Amino acid sequence: xxxxxxxxxxxxxxxxxxCPYCSNPINLAGYADELDTDEWRRVLVEARDLGxxxxxxxxxxxxxxxxxxxxxxxxHDLGLYTNxxxxxxxxxxxxxxxxxxxxxxxxxxxxxxxxxxxxxxxAGTPSYDRKIEAMRVVKELGWPLTVNVVLHRRNIDRxxxxxxxxxxxxxxxxxxxxxxxxxxxxxxxxALLPSRAQLxxxxxxVRAARTRLRDRMDVSYVMPDYYSRYPKPCxxxxxxxxxxxxxxxxxxxxxxxxxLPLPRASVRADSxxxxxxxxxxxxxxxxxxxxxxxxxxxDRRELDFGGCRCQAFQLTGDAARTDPVCHLSxxxxxxxxxxxxxxxxxxxxxxxxxxxxxx
Ligand code: SF4
Ligand code: FES
Numbered sequence: 001x002x003x004x005x006x007x008x009x010x011x012x013x014x015x016x017x018x019c020p021y022c023s024n025p026i027n028l029a030g031y032a033d034e035l036d037t038d039e040w041r042r043v044l045v046e047a048r049d050l051g052x053x054x055x056x057x058x059x060x061x062x063x064x065x066x067x068x069x070x071x072x073x074x075x076h077d078l079g080l081y082t083n084x085x086x087x088x089x090x091x092x093x094x095x096x097x098x099x100x101x102x103x104x105x106x107x108x109x110x111x112x113x114x115x116x117x118x119x120x121x122x123a124g125t126p127s128y129d130r131k132i133e134a135m136r137v138v139k140e141l142g143w144p145l146t147v148n149v150v151l152h153r154r155n156i157d158r159x160x161x162x163x164x165x166x167x168x169x170x171x172x173x174x175x176x177x178x179x180x181x182x183x184x185x186x187x188x189x190x191a192l193l194p195s196r197a198q199l200x201x202x203x204x205x206v207r208a209a210r211t212r213l214r215d216r217m218d219v220s221y222v223m224p225d226y227y228s229r230y231p232k233p234c235x236x237x238x239x240x241x242x243x244x245x246x247x248x249x250x251x252x253x254x255x256x257x258x259x260l261p262l263p264r265a266s267v268r269a270d271s272x273x274x275x276x277x278x279x280x281x282x283x284x285x286x287x288x289x290x291x292x293x294x295x296x297x298x299d300r301r302e303l304d305f306g307g308c309r310c311q312a313f314q315l316t317g318d319a320a321r322t323d324p325v326c327h328l329s330x331x332x333x334x335x336x337x338x339x340x341x342x343x344x345x346x347x348x349x350x351x352x353x354x355x356x357x358x359x
Contacts, residue, residue, distance in 0.1 A: 001286065003051030004276060007080075008244040008255060009040070011071065013060040016089045018124030018355035019112065021150050021192055022184040024060065025258050028357065034247045037067040039267065041074045043245055046272035048078040052243075055080040060247070063090035069098045076103025083108060085148075088134035089127050096137050107138045108146040108175070113154075114161040122154065124355045135169040147171040151202070152179045152192040153342070153349070159202045163209045163219070171217055176206065178224035182256040184356040186314055191351035193342040199227060226335050226342075230300065231307025231323035238285035238309055243276060251275045253282060256310035260284075260319050285309050290320055294328045 013024050013031045025031070035043070044055065055075045062068055063086055075082045083106040084099065091109075111131045112122035119128040138145045147166045151159065159176065166174040181189045194202075206221045213219060225232050235242050239253040249267040252258060265279035276282055284290065288301050295306040306312075307323020315324045315334045324331040341348070 001277065002240060004047075004243045005052065005241045006054045006056065006243075007044075007047045007052045008056045008058055008242065009043070009071075010058050010060065010244060010246050010255060011040070011062045011065045011068070012247050014064045015060045015087070015356070015358060016064075016125060017061070017087050017127060018358055019122060019150070020124075020184060020188045020353035020355050021122075021152055021179045022356040023180060023182040023256060024356065025183050026187070031247045034065075035245075035249050035267070037070055039249065040067075040071050043249075043267050043272065044071070044074050044078055044080065046267070047243075048080060050273050050276060053081060054083065056083045056085055058085040061087050061089060063088075063095070069095075069102045072099055072104045073102040076105075081105050086110070086134075087123070087127065088131045089125075091130075091134040091137065093137055096134075096141055100141050100143070104143070106146070107143045108148050109135050109138065110148040110150070111165070112149070114158055114165040118155060118158070132169065135171070139170045144172045145170065146173040146175055148175045148177060150177050150179055151194070153194045153198065154192070154353075156194045156198050156202050160205045160209075163205070163213075167213065167217060173218040173220065176202075176219070176221040178222060180225075180256075182259075182310060182314070184354070187354050189338065190341060190348055191353050193226060193338060194224070195343045196227065196339075197343075199223065225308075225311075225325045226339055228325060229327045231304050231311075231325040233304045234308035234311075234323075237287075237305040239276070239282040240286070240305075243272075243282075245272075251279065251281070253285075254310065257281065259310060260313050262319075285319070292321060294326075294330075295322050298328065 012034055013028050072082055082104050084104055085108045088109045109131060112119040116128040120126045149162050179185050179192050210219045235254045244252045244255045251265045251267060262281045262284055265275040265281050291306050295301050307326055309319045312321045312323050313319035316331050322329040324334045
């Protein structure tokens with residue numbers, strides 16, 4: 001067992017946006033009893049003692065936490081690299097200045113599209129102008145800026161314009177993240193999954209942009225795993241290098257694991273070190289002993305770890321099965337049928353999207 005390298009601190013699931021691709025849990029109300037400032041301080045100390053080097057402050061919208069500056073200051077004082085993952089709603093100049101003084105290292109701002117009307121429609125609230133202004137502030141205050149755009153059927157055709165926007169705001173990195181179908185996104189999968197033709201077109205644009213921008217902006221783009229032959233090595237392996245702490249203090253190997261039928265482990269009841277080492281939620285799929293065939297005898301098992309446990313559970317009802325994305329999985333038909341439907345024509349282009357509630 002290695003030590004975790006990264007902590008995803010999900011400070012709150014409250015959010016002013018209502019994106020239909022949100023990976024937050026369906027049961028948002030179950031996370032209302034949020035850890036207080038002192039509890040987060042303790043989590044950060046325990047994370048540092050466990051070997052964590054990077055702390056991603058996320059949500060929901062972490063700016064809704066009034067104590068965000070104190071939490072950042074604590075992480076910074078402990079020597080952690082801090083990354084704020086934000087919609088930027090609430091990222092005012094004075095707030096930004098306080099976060100800068102507290103030692104925040106990096107800011108990742110999400111935007112839903114390059115066009116104001118489309119971005120606001122996907123976000124479910126007028127937010128485009130504030131995001132652009134926030135990106136300007138990030139650069140002015142001297143932070144490295146990552147622009148994150150979740151791609152799906154409704155915006156992937158505009159990937160060239162999205163890249164132009166990222167260039168225009170001076171992003172150091174743009175993350176074109178194809179939707180992962182967890183939480184709310186899984187409810188909207190049929191309306192969000194792009195077609196093969198859309199993906200092929202986007203890939204041509206991304207390849208050209210990577211060459212053109214190679215000295216100025218890092219362009220990160222990952223194909224949606226539904227279209228891959230092999231699954232993604234999710235989280236670098238279950239409870240191998242990353243851990244997540246949810247707003248109410250549950251500790252998980254990844255944010256989507258809250259949906260799995262595993263016993264809860266909470267920082268309110270135990271130390272992070274004991275949970276990391278021994279809690280069933282961490283040990284259930286660590287390593288390769290749990291693997292069924294075809295993974296057990298596959299020579300890729302140490303490369304992709306059998307894929308994503310949360311996706312296996314969501315699609316088959318059994319987290320211990322091979323990720324159905326893998327073409328060798330006996331359940332691959334579940335993914336193949338979704339892909340077929342996405343390629344069947346334009347009938348789903350206007351399918352209604354279920355917005356995530358603000359809570
Ligand atoms: Fe990976 Fe399992 Fe598929 Fe082999 S069978 S490629 S280990 S998911
Ligand atoms: Fe949980 Fe992949 S998201 S293991």
